Amino acid sequence: MISEELQQFPVVARLLAWNAASVLEGKVDRNELTLVLDSAHWLEAARLLQSDPELHYDFLSTVSAVDWYPADPRFEVVYHLYSTTRHDWLRIKVRVNADQEVASVTPVWPGANWYERETFDLFGIRFAGHPDLRRIMMPDDWEGHPLRKDYPVEGYR
Amino acid sequence: MADIMDSPVVEAAEQSGHLILNMGPQHPSTHGVLRLVLEIDGETVIKATPEIGYLHTGIEKMAEAKMYQQVVPLTDRIDYLAPLSNNLCYVLAVEKLLGDKLEVPRKAQWTRVLLNELSRLNSHLVWLGSHALDIGAMSVFLYCFREREEILKIFEMVAGQRMMTSYFRIGGLALEPPLGFHERVRAFLSTFPSKIDEYENLLTYNSIWVGRTRGIGVLTTEELIGLGVTGPCIRATGVPLDLRKTNPYSCYDEFQFDVPTRTEGDVYARYLVRMAEMRESVKIIQQALEGMPEGPFKAEAAGIVLPEREQMKYSIESLIYHFKIVTEGFRVPAGEAYQAIESPRGQMGYYVVSDGTARPYRVHIRTASFGNLQALPAMIQGRLLADVVAIIGSIDIVLGDVDR
Numbered sequence: 001m002i003s004e005e006l007q008q009f010p011v012v013a014r015l016l017a018w019n020a021a022s023v024l025e026g027k028v029d030r031n032e033l034t035l036v037l038d039s040a041h042w043l044e045a046a047r048l049l050q051s052d053p054e055l056h057y058d059f060l061s062t063v064s065a066v067d068w069y070p071a072d073p074r075f076e077v078v079y080h081l082y083s084t085t086r087h088d089w090l091r092i093k094v095r096v097n098a099d100q101e102v103a104s105v106t107p108v109w110p111g112a113n114w115y116e117r118e119t120f121d122l123f124g125i126r127f128a129g130h131p132d133l134r135r136i137m138m139p140d141d142w143e144g145h146p147l148r149k150d151y152p153v154e155g156y157r
Numbered sequence: 158m159a160d161i162m163d164s165p166v167v168e169a170a171e172q173s174g175h176l177i178l179n180m181g182p183q184h185p186s187t188h189g190v191l192r193l194v195l196e197i198d199g200e201t202v203i204k205a206t207p208e209i210g211y212l213h214t215g216i217e218k219m220a221e222a223k224m225y226q227q228v229v230p231l232t233d234r235i236d237y238l239a240p241l242s243n244n245l246c247y248v249l250a251v252e253k254l255l256g257d258k259l260e261v262p263r264k265a266q267w268t269r270v271l272l273n274e275l276s277r278l279n280s281h282l283v284w285l286g287s288h289a290l291d292i293g294a295m296s297v298f299l300y301c302f303r304e305r306e307e308i309l310k311i312f313e314m315v316a317g318q319r320m321m322t323s324y325f326r327i328g329g330l331a332l333e334p335p336l337g338f339h340e341r342v343r344a345f346l347s348t349f350p351s352k353i354d355e356y357e358n359l360l361t362y363n364s365i366w367v368g369r370t371r372g373i374g375v376l377t378t379e380e381l382i383g384l385g386v387t388g389p390c391i392r393a394t395g396v397p398l399d400l401r402k403t404n405p406y407s408c409y410d411e412f413q414f415d416v417p418t419r420t421e422g423d424v425y426a427r428y429l430v431r432m433a434e435m436r437e438s439v440k441i442i443q444q445a446l447e448g449m450p451e452g453p454f455k456a457e458a459a460g461i462v463l464p465e466r467e468q469m470k471y472s473i474e475s476l477i478y479h480f481k482i483v484t485e486g487f488r489v490p491a492g493e494a495y496q497a498i499e500s501p502r503g504q505m506g507y508y509v510v511s512d513g514t515a516r517p518y519r520v521h522i523r524t525a526s527f528g529n530l531q532a533l534p535a536m537i538q539g540r541l542l543a544d545v546v547a548i549i550g551s552i553d554i555v556l557g558d559v560d561r
Contacts, residue, residue: 029492030253058382061497062523066510080495080506080523084382084396087403091495111385114531122217137213137560146218153222 002026009033011055011090018048034091042094043103049081050108057081057090063115065123069149073097075125096125104130122147175203182211187549188287189556200541205534212560220520224486225251226327228520233321235522236558238283241276242500244325245269249406250496250507251327254489259458263450265329266408271445272315272324274438279308280501281431285356288550292369297359304352307345314338328462329455339446346439353435370424374536374548384535385528388503389430390552394422400499412441424551461487486515500525502553526558
């Protein structure tokens with residue numbers, strides 16, 4: 001359940017008014033707002049965050065992931081959004097397992113393209129609807145995904 | 158990084174009768190190891206596909222195996238033309254995670270601002286020199302490196318290193334700035350504005366320069382924001398987006414400076430924005446020199462910030478803390494923080510996740526060059542082959558920054 005305190009944030013109120021099931025969790029830590037969104041509604045929520053004139057999170061700063069191995073779901077895909085008009089930050093998380101896909105947000109923010117490719121390359125998370133999901137940093141024939149926690153720092157020998 | 162030569166892109170091009178031209182990764186005008194696969198029809202670029210990753214060093218993975226203070230030297234290697242911006246962004250992110258456990262003294266913050274602006278000058282000088290060299294103005298390159306040498310000597314004076322400075326520490330600076338540091342910066346500033354005039358005399362009204370740069374590489378503001386472009390490229394389209402003004406960090410709100418913008422959005426406008434930025438940086442450095450606060454250069458935080466050498470000779474606690482920080486590091490409360498700053502190339506961000514131990518659980522680095530490079534295919538599409546070199550120069554990429 002989303003606390004009263006969090007509902008004071010316009011972005012939380014707007015998302016809940018749009019679809020109460022879309023926001024799973026939220027917290028304010030070190031003055032930074034983090035929302036955990038449901039992966040089923042993520043693409044639609046992204047459209048809303050980008051296009052709503054009052055929210056206007058038009059700039060996707062970065063996409064990355066955190067591997068919480070051996071937790072379930074294993075990965076958190078982390079998006080950092082910024083509004084170029086309100087100068088406000090927002091962190092969105094979507095939780096997935098290794099065998100699940102996350103909706104690609106390239107239709108909303110074209111700049112997500114390379115960030116999602118990087119996350120796919122280094123974590124092995126697949127993005128559904130991505131136009132060109134190839135490895136970007138590692139060679140094409142590389143085995144494994146280096147930023148996973150079960151991948152040794154010195155690599156496989 | 159992929160071998161695009163076996164991909165459907167090449168087959169499609171061959172069927173349509175276009176030529177595939179491979180540019181880089183050993184091409185001098187790609188500023189490092191960028192590889193561009195260009196599909197060309199005569200002299201016109203139909204499609205460009207950047208291939209990156211040749212300089213991927215796995216810094217994010219390495220950071221997970223290091224203690225918090227050991228990550229600082231890794232950050233130098235990312236954007237090697239502005240190592241101090243990387244140092245600053247990382248330490249600010251960790252300081253945000255530590256919260257009220259330490260308070261960075263004002264002298265350290267002002268010195269950070271001063272050195273960051275010197276880094277900006279350093280980075281812009283290398284950009285100007287190499288950009289002009291690409292287009293054929295060789296003398297500018299030599300002049301820029303003359304002034305850059307003096308900045309590198311200043312860095313060597315404070316940090317002992319010309320490029321890989323690692324001068325900032327979590328909680329402050331590594332060392333007290335040495336005697337004569339301010340005088341040296343002041344001496345540099347007394348002549349530098351006239352040097353900017355010199356560069357502008359050579360280029361701003363030079364008809365070859367204007368002819369090669371005006372009206373090319375233009376994208377609309379919406380397209381650029383959507384593609385994640387920041388820094389001088391976005392400011393050249395009239396958007397005064399600068400985190401030093403909009404989301405100030407490290408005392409930037411105490412300085413008076415303007416955010417230069419242009420509206421044309423072409424390669425020439427980016428050049429003018431960066432030239433104006435250099436003059437603004439000079440203003441900031443001057444203010445930092447005049448108003449430099451007195452006091453300690455690092456925070457008082459036992460167990461996080463190394464104690465003074467002198468203290469360790471008579472205080473057993475200091476000796477113990479020193480030993481513990483060096484051998485075990487310090488624990489950072491669990492949580493996460495994202496800190497973004499305005500690097501010379503645009504928005505740089507460090508996302509640090511802590512699980513409560515002495516080593517970061519995850520460090521993700523958002524670099525400006527990676528975001529800016531994504532807009533390159535759109536900028537060069539439909540342009541002439543010769544413009545490709547001018548446009549690559551104008552977005553000012555550093556491949557270490559792209560590949561990390």
